[in-house]
Amino acid sequence: MKCFAFISYSRTDIDVARWLHQKLEKYPYPSAMVAEENRPPHEKYVRKVFMDVKDLPVSEQKFADDIKLRLAEARYLIVLCSERSATSAYVDREIRYFLETHDNRGKLILPVFIDRVEGCIPPALAEMDILKRNCPIYDTKLDARSEANLYCFYHVAAFLLKVDFSLLYNRYESYSKRKRKYEVRLWASFAALLLFSCLFLFISLNRQRELTRKQEELTKFEKNIFPLSVVFGYEKNFLSPAVAYLKEHRPSFGIYILMPYCVDDLRHGDRIAHMGKLIMKELRADSLVSETLPTSVRRGTIVGRIAAGEGRFERVYIDFASTTSTFLQILNYKKQQYPELDEDEVIRDYADTFVRQTKELLRADSAYVHFYTSQTEFIDALRRAAD
Numbered sequence: 001m002k003c004f005a006f007i008s009y010s011r012t013d014i015d016v017a018r019w020l021h022q023k024l025e026k027y028p029y030p031s032a033m034v035a036e037e038n039r040p041p042h043e044k045y046v047r048k049v050f051m052d053v054k055d056l057p058v059s060e061q062k063f064a065d066d067i068k069l070r071l072a073e074a075r076y077l078i079v080l081c082s083e084r085s086a087t088s089a090y091v092d093r094e095i096r097y098f099l100e101t102h103d104n105r106g107k108l109i110l111p112v113f114i115d116r117v118e119g120c121i122p123p124a125l126a127e128m129d130i131l132k133r134n135c136p137i138y139d140t141k142l143d144a145r146s147e148a149n150l151y152c153f154y155h156v157a158a159f160l161l162k163v164d165f166s167l168l169y170n171r172y173e174s175y176s177k178r179k180r181k182y183e184v185r186l187w188a189s190f191a192a193l194l195l196f197s198c199l200f201l202f203i204s205l206n207r208q209r210e211l212t213r214k215q216e217e218l219t220k221f222e223k224n225i226f227p228l229s230v231v232f233g234y235e236k237n238f239l240s241p242a243v244a245y246l247k248e249h250r251p252s253f254g255i256y257i258l259m260p261y262c263v264d265d266l267r268h269g270d271r272i273a274h275m276g277k278l279i280m281k282e283l284r285a286d287s288l289v290s291e292t293l294p295t296s297v298r299r300g301t302i303v304g305r306i307a308a309g310e311g312r313f314e315r316v317y318i319d320f321a322s323t324t325s326t327f328l329q330i331l332n333y334k335k336q337q338y339p340e341l342d343e344d345e346v347i348r349d350y351a352d353t354f355v356r357q358t359k360e361l362l363r364a365d366s367a368y369v370h371f372y373t374s375q376t377e378f379i380d381a382l383r384r385a386a387d
Contacts, residue, residue: 257320279379
């Protein structure tokens with residue numbers, strides 16, 4: 001199969017090169033949108049895209065024959081432009097050889113800038129009026145799945161396929177929306193199934209047994225099944241994205257979570273206001289604030305922070321597990337059938353099970369997450385973290 005595109009890059013930019021190479025070769029392009037003469041050799045994917053992973057030395061000798069062959073047969077040349085590639089003799093030679101074998105058609109070359117444009121243009125490209133083009137930029141400070149870097153990818157795909165960028169990106173957004181709707185329906189069905197199972201077993205309990213026996217069996221089931229439906233959402237949509245982002249962008253950190261441990265704790269507005277005052281008093285903090293982390297979640301992940309002088313709580317992130325308010329709805333339902341239930345005991349059982357199941361889902365990442373059910377222990381842990 002002939003080479004559709006050749007990626008020229010400095011070895012120090014290999015992570016970005018691998019990202020682009022994988023994204024292109026796994027991208028099922030919309031053949032209906034692409035004119036036949038602009039389609040890649042592969043009938044489904046943007047292949048073959050050549051990326052040299054060998055560290056070939058730069059010398060006065062000719063390029064290696066395989067590199068020359070790939071450059072000569074490639075339809076397009078993608079140049080990753082960075083401070084490193086701008087001074088790379090090897091990248092410069094690849095550009096010049098491509099131009100030599102393609103009648104100096106600079107329009108077949110796509111510069112992809114890494115982080116910025118200034119000081120990142122190789123000499124062979126500087127001889128062209130390259131800055132008049134709409135060149136994509138990859139931002140290494142953002143996650144590879146961030147919206148900005150997805151924009152970069154679709155600009156590259158649009159250039160190679162000769163399709164308007166907005167058509168490709170709108171197609172991606174439509175697919176993403178359909179995927180999100182499917183996931184929502186899937187989770188809703190799962191939650192409905194769990195709820196149906198809870199209700200079915202609840203109704204099936206032997207009404208002739210003592211209330212104590214009924215409560216023990218119901219609690220045993222719900223401690224393992226019901227909280228799990230809440231745990232899935234909390235771990236998938238909040239904890240895992242937050243931990244993944246912080247592991248990559250913070251040298252050290254801890255997420256401290258205060259769980260509700262009685263019915264009164266489920267009034268989250270009052271509890272957060274109370275804890276805010278307590279934290280400011282006991283820890284000499286200025287206030288509680290929210291920070292949105294640019295995680296894999298589309299609109300980011302909101303975590304609590306403690307504002308204080310000297311950056312004492314720079315490594316501390318907090319949360320009050322407000323998603324567990326669902327416990328109260330189930331508890332109210334159960335109270336209609338069993339008026340003598342100990343409400344606080346049920347919430348304690350739910351909270352303990354919630355913590356255990358969340359740690360099981362997080363696995364090794366649970367080392368970054370600290371759960372507390374006591375306000376005093378929570379404050380003491382924050383104080384130790386600041387020290």
